[in-house]
Amino acid sequence: MFARILVPLDGSPLAEAILPEVVDLATLHGAEVLLLRVALVHALPGVDQIEAQVRAVEEAEAYLAGLEGQLAAQGLPVRGAVRYGHAVEEILDHAESQRADLIAMSTHGRSGIRRFMLGSVAEAVVRAAPVPVLLLRGRTLAIRQEAGVPAAPRPRPAELAAPSIHHILCPVDFSETSERAMEYAGDLAQRFGADLTVLHVVYDPLDITGSHIPHPPLEQLREEMVREAEHTLHGQVHRALRFLPRAKTAVVAGPPFRQIVRYAREHHVDLIVMGTQGLRGLDRLIMGSTAERVVRTAPCPVVSIRAAA
Helix, strand or coil, rough: CCCCEEEEEEECHHHHHHHHHHHHHHHHCCCCEEEEEEEECCCCCCCHHHHHHHHHHHHHHHHHHHHHHHCCCCCCCCCEEECCHHHHHHHHHHHHHHHCCEEEEECCCCCCCCCCCCHHHHHHHHHCCCCCCCEHHHHHHHHHCCCCCCCCCCCHHHHHHCCCEEEEEEEEECCCCHHHHHHHHHHHHHHHHHEEEEEECCCHHHHHCCCCCCCHHHHHHHHHHHHHHHHHHHHHHHHCCCCCCCCEEEEEECCHHHHHHHHHCCCCEEEEEEEECCCCCCCCCCCCCHHHHHHHHHHCCEEEEEECC
């Protein structure tokens, strides 16, 4: 499924936090790990631009060489590359030229932004990437630390092993993109030997009206919507995941991104796989979309699959 996993890094501990997830996936799939560091210098007046560029590239090469050694010690095939330019353009170009099957990255690093926002490197990569993108939120790290999982400022060989993935959640909206995501999630579940839950969220008519007063007709409508969605979801899962009899389905009502994140937390989900574009026909992933909000608040890594062009 994965032959080459591209891992963009910026030298920060947060960016490196994705490495345990990469080790897990690369070990399972026998994949090659492609480490990438993009160097770009904005030299101050009076500073030799060429000399600054050369120094930045040399520092990046030394940095990657250290990580290459750590990953090689885990028995993984690994290659490092340094490119000079703008991060998003270089990441996407490297993914295409090296025929990467997956891009794995944390959602913010050296820039220090506190949330996944429009214009960030990770968001721009998700929007344009030709392959699925595995994202790990900075907030995810905090959640894991609160749960008692220690975090090291710099990964060492013995610390690069990630816990196995036991439960995968795939939210769907019955679009072609979400069906692709479901098939992708099924392949991952089969390879990991993990449980897979396919989740559909229907909008609660009571939420739409803003009324919390009991309203029998609307409550009946919600029940009918849930039953219809359950029937549709069961048929779609049966067709697409015939090879995975352990796959489960769930239908809940409410705001989609909140229900997805809540389900992930309450059911101890280890990985979310979802499409970035659904029935609304958006041309791109924009602030406020379900996928973007899930990435921003998810308690676990998220694999984001872009709609086919």
